[in-house]
Amino acid sequence: MAPNWLENYAESMELNVWTSSTVTSVEPDGDSWNVRIARDGSERTFTVKHVVFATGLGSNDGIYPTYPGMDSFKGQILHSTRHKKATDHAGKKVVVVGACTSAHDICVDYYENGVVPESVPSDVTMYQRGSTYVMSTKNGWKVLMAGAYSEGGLPTDVADRLSASFPHHFNVGLAQRSTKAIAELDKFHSYQLLTIERDLLDSLRARGFQLNFGIQGTGFGLLAWSKAGGYYLDVGASQLIADGKIKIKSGSPIETFTETGIKFEDGSEIPADVVVFATG
Numbered sequence: 001m002a003p004n005w006l007e008n009y010a011e012s013m014e015l016n017v018w019t020s021s022t023v024t025s026v027e028p029d030g031d032s033w034n035v036r037i038a039r040d041g042s043e044r045t046f047t048v049k050h051v052v053f054a055t056g057l058g059s060n061d062g063i064y065p066t067y068p069g070m071d072s073f074k075g076q077i078l079h080s081t082r083h084k085k086a087t088d089h090a091g092k093k094v095v096v097v098g099a100c101t102s103a104h105d106i107c108v109d110y111y112e113n114g115v116v117p118e119s120v121p122s123d124v125t126m127y128q129r130g131s132t133y134v135m136s137t138k139n140g141w142k143v144l145m146a147g148a149y150s151e152g153g154l155p156t157d158v159a160d161r162l163s164a165s166f167p168h169h170f171n172v173g174l175a176q177r178s179t180k181a182i183a184e185l186d187k188f189h190s191y192q193l194l195t196i197e198r199d200l201l202d203s204l205r206a207r208g209f210q211l212n213f214g215i216q217g218t219g220f221g222l223l224a225w226s227k228a229g230g231y232y233l234d235v236g237a238s239q240l241i242a243d244g245k246i247k248i249k250s251g252s253p254i255e256t257f258t259e260t261g262i263k264f265e266d267g268s269e270i271p272a273d274v275v276v277f278a279t280g
Contacts, residue, residue: 026051057228063280065097069257073275080106080278086113089274095262098278099128099209099250100229104237106278107246125270126241127262128250131210133220133231134238136200139185140219143178168225175218182219200234203242208250229280 010017021039028034035046062079070077076089080102086109094110096103103126110124148159166174187199201211215222220231232238240246252266261271 062277064277065279067254067257069263072259073257073261074259075261075273075275077275078277080276083109083276086110092273093123093125093261093271094274094276095125095127095249095270095272096276096278097127097129097254098280099126099130099132099232100278100280101232103278104232106276108237108240111240111245123247124245125247125249125272127254127270128210128248129253131212133212133214133223134201134204134209134234135179135182135219135231136186136234136238140182140233143182143185168222171221172216172218175214175221176216179213179217179219183213200238204238207241207244208248209241210250227280 009015018037018039021037023035024038024043025036026033029047032047032049033051035048035051037044037046062081064079075092080098083106086106089110096107096110107124107126145153147153148162149156153159154162183201186201204211214220214231215226220233223230237246241248249264249268249270252264252268255263255265257263257275258269261269262275263269
């Protein structure tokens with residue numbers, strides 16, 4: 001549906017869209033710009049008045065950490081930007097380095113798509129290097145969006161103006177109150193853990209998952225604006241962590257890669273066939 005909508009949008013707006021093309025250079029030429037684009041084996045130069053770089057947050061190759069011993073590791077190492085599908089690594093032991101949105105989504109993909117047989121406990125481990133802000137979307141969106149971006153709320157253009165009218169720093173106090181309200185609601189968002197009812201945040205802490213409440217206690221808002229990461233808006237992965245179906249390793253830096261896995265400074269080791277860096 002999404003590709004069809006995009007094609008229809010381009011046609012309706014009479015946009016000239018080029019895909020599978022590479023911008024090879026952008027150079028100033030007086031009050032214009034010369035833009036060279038390679039496409040289908042040839043190159044064409046456009047002379048234009050304006051150039052807009054709408055390249056998004058995910059347009060690079062990602063942050064790829066380096067650790068001692070990576071060259072000796074006999075398994076596969078890849079960045080989350082190169083992750084395609086979990087079935088590429090069926091039957092493998094997987095460690096996902098990172099504990100925010102991409103890491104959660106990838107771990108769920110591995111768990112749900114048979115990295116190991118269903119009769120065997122899932123061998124997918126999320127390695128958390130630092131604490132993460134987590135909220136349930138069930139409660140969080142109600143607090144953050146109700147009355148504005150919700151059914152029966154304000155017209156979208158009015159909601160947009162209202163949202164844009166608050167400077168980010170002015171929003172800090174509002175976001176702090178909203179974050180506290182969401183955390184209180186999440187206390188009653190029960191997750192089943194070995195027949196014991198725990199709230200969302202306690203169920204994660206019980207598994208060793210480290211939590212925070214965002215920059216200055218503002219939840220995910222300032223995290224999103226400042227670095228587009230550092231949080232997870234729960235749509236199901238937290239239950240898998242609470243159940244132990246996605247394992248958690250935290251509290252110790254990586255010391256080195258070994259031939260068969262990762263060794264940590266606390267002396268522990270995790271065997272791995274595949275390591276995915278979900279590190280931004």
